[in-house]
Amino acid sequence: MSGFRGRVAVVTGAGSGIGRALGLALARRGARLALSDVDEDGLAETGRAAGELGAETFRQRVDVTDRAAVIDFAEVVADRFGAVNQIYNNAGIALGRPIVESSFEDYDRVLAVNLWGVIHGTKAFLPHLIASGDGHVVNISSLNGFMAMGELSHYCTSKYAVRGFTETLRIEMRAARHPVKVTCVHPGGVRTAIADRAIDQELANGRIISAAQEAQRRRQAAFALRMSPDVAAATILTGVGRNRGRVLVGRDAKLVDAAVRFFPGGYTRALGTAGRLSGRSGSAA
Numbered sequence: 001m002s003g004f005r006g007r008v009a010v011v012t013g014a015g016s017g018i019g020r021a022l023g024l025a026l027a028r029r030g031a032r033l034a035l036s037d038v039d040e041d042g043l044a045e046t047g048r049a050a051g052e053l054g055a056e057t058f059r060q061r062v063d064v065t066d067r068a069a070v071i072d073f074a075e076v077v078a079d080r081f082g083a084v085n086q087i088y089n090n091a092g093i094a095l096g097r098p099i100v101e102s103s104f105e106d107y108d109r110v111l112a113v114n115l116w117g118v119i120h121g122t123k124a125f126l127p128h129l130i131a132s133g134d135g136h137v138v139n140i141s142s143l144n145g146f147m148a149m150g151e152l153s154h155y156c157t158s159k160y161a162v163r164g165f166t167e168t169l170r171i172e173m174r175a176a177r178h179p180v181k182v183t184c185v186h187p188g189g190v191r192t193a194i195a196d197r198a199i200d201q202e203l204a205n206g207r208i209i210s211a212a213q214e215a216q217r218r219r220q221a222a223f224a225l226r227m228s229p230d231v232a233a234a235t236i237l238t239g240v241g242r243n244r245g246r247v248l249v250g251r252d253a254k255l256v257d258a259a260v261r262f263f264p265g266g267y268t269r270a271l272g273t274a275g276r277l278s279g280r281s282g283s284a285a
C-alpha cells in the first residue's frame, strides 16, 4: 500500500469539486498539502477546511496552463516541504459544442487546461517525485477518456490524450525502475460545478439562446453528475493506495468501460442515432 501519512501531496484545481474533496481526504489521511487553483476564494476555503482537519497546508494561485508558473510552483513546494511525493493533476474544464460550431480557440482553451495542465504538472514535479524515492503521479482523465460523446470533442480529445500520456508514463517509470507509481483516474459523473461552469461560459458567449435550452442542459448535467465528490475522492485514494494503474470511479464509468469493450464501433452509431432522435448532434453529458 502507498501511504499518505506524512507524504507531501500536491493537488491542482483544489478550489472546488473533486480537487477540494481530494485535498480534504488527503488531510484526513495525514498528508501534508500543497494546493493550487486559479480560483483564489475556492482555494482559500479548501485550505481553511484542510487546516481545520489538522493538515499542514500551503496554497498558491497557479494557472496550470502557465508552464513557467507550474515549474516555479514545483520548486517552491519542494523547497518548502523538502520533498514532494504525490501530484494529483486534477484541474479541468468542459465545453459542450458540436465540432462544426467549434472554433480553433475552443480547442486551444480546453486542451490548454485539461491536457497541457496535466503535462505541465507531471513534467514539473517528476524530478522531485523521483528524488523523493516514493513518488506517485495521479492524473485525472474521465470516462470520456475511453468513450466519446457528441458535443464533447474538445473534452474527449483532452481526456483520451491524458490517458495516453499517463499510461506511457507508467510504462517508462517501471522500465527505468524510477520510484514513481502512476495512476490514471476515470471518473463517471460527479456532482461538481464543472457542467454549470461550462454552461455559464456558453451564456457569457451568447451561445445558448433560449432559457429552455439552458434549463435542459442544466437538467441533463444534474441527472448525469450524481456521485458525491467525497465518495469519488475516497475511491481515487483507495486506488492510489493500492497502486492501481487505472481507477474507474462510479458504476457509470464501469458500465461504459464494459459497453465500449463489447461494442467498440457500435456505440458511436448508437449515440449518433440517439442524438438524431433528440435533435442534438450527440448525447453529451
Ligand SMILES: NC(=O)c1ccc[n+]([C@@H]2O[C@H](COP(=O)([O-])OP(=O)(O)OC[C@H]3O[C@@H](n4cnc5c(N)ncnc54)[C@H](O)[C@@H]3O)[C@@H](O)[C@H]2O)c1
Pocket (backbone or CB within 6 Å): 012, 013, 014, 015, 016, 017, 018, 019, 036, 037, 038, 039, 042, 062, 063, 064, 065, 090, 091, 092, 093, 113, 140, 141, 142, 143, 186, 187, 188, 189, 190, 191, 192, 193, 194, 195, 197, 225
Ligand atoms: N465532475 C465530473 O463528473 C467529472 C467526471 C470525469 C472527470 N472529471 C474531471 O475531474 C477534474 C475536476 O473537475 P470537477 O468536476 O471537480 O470540476 P470543478 O469545476 O468543480 O473543479 C475544477 C477546478 O479546476 C480549476 N481550474 C480550472 N481551470 C484552471 C486552470 N487553468 N488552472 C488551475 N485551476 C483551474 C477550477 O477553478 C476549479 O476549482 C477535471 O479534470 C474534470 O475533467 C470530472
